Amino acid sequence: MEYQFSERIKTIKASAIREIFKLTADPAVISFAAGNPSPDAFPVEAVRQITADILKNEPVEALQYNITEGYLPLRNYVKETLLPAIGSFNPERDDAIIVTGGQQGIDLTCKVLCNEGDTVLCENPSFVGALNAIKAYNTNLVGIDLDGDGVNLEQLEKALKTEKNVKIFYTIPTFQNPSGITATLEKRKAVYELCKKYGVLILEDNPYGALRFEGEDVPTIKSLDTDGIVIYAGSFSKVLSPGIRVGFLSLPKEICAKVVVAKQVNDVHTNILAQMIAYNFVTKYDFDAHLERLRALYRRKCAFMLEQMDKYFDPRVTFTRPQGGLFLWATLPEDVDMMQFTRDAVAKKVAVVPGSAFLPHEETMISHSFRLNFSMPSEEQIETGIKILGEMTHAL
Ligand SMILES: Cc1ncc(COP(=O)(O)O)c(C=O)c1O
Structure with a gap:
């Protein structure tokens, strides 16, 4: 049988990151390629206790079907506590829905808003999971270059003006994946005004915002939203x-109603036991203290990786200095073949993700960068791995 696949699925290629993960199964490989939280970041004992209590005290609620919008206590916590704390919920205008990770929130947003051929703008580079979700709707995906303080405004305006049927600008303004860049407040305001001027919705993806280990919080774009043009995606993943x-979405009520219908046909609702665990953890345990512990862990690991990079990397290689999140982004001189560099690194048992994996169109664009993750490796692995990469940079 020759299987005939949909045009939709043909547009999605196997993730380069997953290919690299295959290589990192070798325990001798030091991996800076992951996107995972540190194994030390999980409140295992609390989750064990919470799960046992739920199954003892509320087994039927945990095991029964529930409503698509989400487990009510968690949804209320998101609407009344979590989102208002960052100015990202307007009760007059917005609603919130619990989703199966931010990934599903991005997918459902595109599903309800985009027709085939519509344009979606994104940062260049950007989170590959979102890019694949957007492409799967046969959209015209257009990348806008990232500057050190956020997206390039001239390019953004040009695309808003000239591309056909622009529906959404997808952005990760805080501790961006893969670059670690955080957009300034001025940039956020300018992005908001431009999208408003051209009648385009903003999908603000913020899974890392609570992981700030340095500097001051910058207001979310959602908190600037006076016109109902921002859809905000959050997540308990990180x-x-x-x-x-x-995860969850905060979005204008009319759009939320459509997302509810789309989710109903997708997975009916997000796993209820998981939602109950999240709710109990954030309300009955000291969530702030937990976040502070994560920030301290990542502050230390990021600082250590940067220290090693300062020590070992050739100064022709530049890199970002993130104030939060899980990633930093190194850029090789333009005459260097980045793909060959990452292959050579794997041969020397160090894995990084080639920047090309984060391009909106890998086939036609070039990247000189690679992504490094500091949450997963131990300090010993960071020191050894960065030293190996550093020696390679001096040999370029
Ligand atoms: C920028 C960004 N958005 C969304 C996600 C999806 O996260 P989840 O679906 O686990 O909430 C990730 C995961 O790495 C991410 O980096």
């Missing part, structure tokens, strides 16, 4: 556990 798959 602050509690990615395996439980619990």
Whole structure:
């Protein structure tokens, strides 16, 4: 049988990151390629206790079907506590829905808003999971270069003006994946005004915002939203556990109603036991203290990786100095073949993700950068791995 696949799925290629993960299965490989929280970041004992209590005291609620919008206590916590704390919920205008990770939030947003051929703008580089979700709707995906303080405004305006049927600008303004860059407040305001001027919705993806280990918080774009043009995606993946798959959207009520219908046909609702675990953890345990512990852990690891890079990397290689999140982004001189560099690194048992994996169109664009993750490796691995990469940079 020759299987005939949809045009939709043909547009999605196997993730380069997953290919690299295959290589990192070798325990001798030091991996800076992951996107995972540190194994030390999980509140294992609390989750064990919470799960046992739920199954003892509320087994039927945990095991029964529930409503698509989400487990009510968690949804209320998101609407009344978590989002208002960052100015990202307007009760007059917005609603919130619990989704199966931010990934599903991005997918459902595109599903309800984009027709085939519509344009979606994104940062260049950007989170590959979102890029694949957007491409799967056969959209015209257009990348806008990132500057050190956020997206390039001239390019953004040009694309808003000239591309056909621009529906969404997808942005990760805080501790961006893969670059670690945080957009300034001025940039956020300018992005908001431009999208408003051209009648385009903003999808603000913020899974790392609570992981700031340096500097001052910058207001979310959602908190600037006076016109109902921002859809905000949040997640418990990086602050509690990615395996439980619990995220949320804050968005204008009319759009939320459509997302509810789309989610109903997708997975009916997000796993209720997982939602109950998240709710109990954030309300009955000291969530702030947990976040502070994560920030301290990542502050230390990021500073250590930067220290080693300062020490070992050739100064012709530049890199970002993130104030939070899980990643930093190194850029090789333009005459260097970045793909060959990452292959050579794997041969020397160090894995990084080639920047090309984060390009909106890998086939036609070039990247000189690679992504490094500091949350997963131990300090010993960071020191050894960065030294190896550093020696390679001097040999370029
Ligand atoms: C920028 C960004 N958005 C969304 C996600 C998806 O996260 P989840 O679906 O686990 O909430 C990730 C995961 O790495 C990410 O980096």
